[in-house]
Amino acid sequence: EGCIASYCVTEPGAGSDVQSIQTEAVKDGDDYILNGSKMWITGAGYADWFFVLAYTDKTAGYQGMSGFIVDANSEGVELGKKEDNMGQRCSDTRSVTFTDVRVPSDNLVGGEENGGWMNAMKAFDLSRPTISSHAVGNARGALEEAIQYATERSTFGKPIIKHQAISFMLADMATKVEAARLLTWKAAIKSDSGEKNTLEAAHAKRFAADMAMEVTTDAVQVFGGYGYSEEYPVARRMRGAKVVQIFEGSSQIQRLIIGREMTRGN
Ligand SMILES: Cc1cc2nc3c(=O)[nH]c(=O)nc-3n(C[C@H](O)[C@H](O)[C@H](O)COP(=O)(O)OP(=O)(O)OC[C@H]3O[C@@H](n4cnc5c(N)ncnc54)[C@H](O)[C@@H]3O)c2cc1C
Incomplete structure (x- = not known):
């Protein structure tokens, strides 16, 4: 069975300047709690999973970022409307908001914090x-x-x-x-x-x-x-x-x- 994943890096206030992202993941027992908003996410409306770039250590700049695989059906994941784009209109582009989304530690990409960048x-x-x-x-x-x-x-x-x-x-x-x-x-x-x-x-x-x-x-x-x-x-x-x-x-x-x-x- 095929699955679709979307790539969530860009935010409303951070595109080219990836280090300016605000999304944060905080360790809580065996999980992380993820909060933040992503923008312009291609395929978001069809995604089964999201790759989400977030800070696990905001004091360390780009070396404090981690990547997480987030189940699109998780509680706290909210999709925005399909954007009305100039072209490639069959492509489904949306904002994705993560509010207190609980992500298992096993879903930390690479198994170690701060390798996300x-x-x-x-x-x-x-x-x-x-x-x-x-x-x-x-x-x-x-x-x-x-x-x-x-x-x-x-x-x-x-x-x-x-x-x-x-x-x-x-x-x-x-x-x-x-x-x-x-x-x-x-x-x-x-x-x-x-x-x-x-x-x-x-x-x-x-x-x-x-x-x-x-x-x-x-x-x-x-x-x-x-x-x-x-x-x-x-x-x-x-x-x-x-x-x-x-x-x-x-x-x-x-x-x-x-x-x-x-x-x-x-
Ligand atoms: C249809 C669509 C689909 C997308 N899909 C995804 C997706 O699936 N996942 C995802 O994470 N993102 C996605 N994006 C976001 C996309 O990657 C960003 O829009 C892009 O990185 C630019 O960021 P920005 O829009 O914030 O523009 P800004 O970073 O604000 O840049 C504005 C302008 O300034 C220029 N600029 C910025 N910094 C510099 C610099 N240092 N020197 C010279 N020029 C500079 C830029 O080139 C641009 O022309 C998508 C965007 C669109 C429109």
């Missing part, structure tokens, strides 16, 4: 290549639809793909998709082989997310006025591309990671 960051090394492939797929779809449309739509007596401005735009879109795919593969291959891939995952996520925003925007341009209509597919792709520059570490945060990883040890 590393667990949360390692999860990003695994998930960022996947998110990058999502961006590549969205952009590739937009490119294919734009090529198809450009061969069918004629202006000034010829298909618009025969206007060099359009064919050059399509060429640039294709190069960007190809480059993002290769970065994604590199990050994924390193991960699959068990090597540390923090830098490669950040390169792939940053480039693929920004690339998908550019390529889907250009696809709308190729479609002209029809691209602006929800009756054609590229508007949805453009709306959906935006969030990939924001979640799983925004494009700005990926640049911070790349800068840090490049200079590590210097």
Whole structure:
């Protein structure tokens, strides 16, 4: 039987700045008592379990964080409404509030307190290549639809793909998709082989997310006025591309990671 888990790190007042989270878990006998609010939790309405990042030692900064596996049916877990998002509207995004939720000590990830930060960051090394492939797929779809449309739509007596401005735009879109795919593969291959891939995952996520925003925007341009209509597919792709520059570490945060990883040890 399959189970769905959601990843609860972000809070109303803490997204990029993970150390600013307020959620706290306090030991009580064999359990922990969990209190806090999480925001923008993907799949929350369908989750069987939540991974929750919380402070077990607020005086120790990021080294005082722990990860907990919380049963979604626990007393004190409350879901917010499904958010009305710009894109990816089939995705169920909600706030999740934990009020005096009793969590067994066995559900402390790794079995020891204060390893939560590393667990949360390692999860990003695994998930960022996947998110990058999502961006590549969205952009590739937009490119294919734009090529198809450009061969069918004629202006000034010829298909618009025969206007060099359009064919050059399509060429640039294709190069960007190809480059993002290769970065994604590199990050994924390193991960699959068990090597540390923090830098490669950040390169792939940053480039693929920004690339998908550019390529889907250009696809709308190729479609002209029809691209602006929800009756054609590229508007949805453009709306959906935006969030990939924001979640799983925004494009700005990926640049911070790349800068840090490049200079590590210097
Ligand atoms: C649809 C959706 C689904 C999500 N799913 C999940 C989920 O399942 N689990 C989860 O935990 N979170 C999830 N998130 C939250 C997401 O990870 C955060 O929105 C993201 O980390 C950014 O945090 P923030 O929104 O608080 O923006 P902020 O951190 O307030 O940032 C605002 C802006 O400032 C920029 N910025 C911030 N700090 C810096 C800096 N030091 N240097 C330069 N620029 C900076 C950011 O890049 C951004 O552009 C989701 C968000 C969305 C929209």
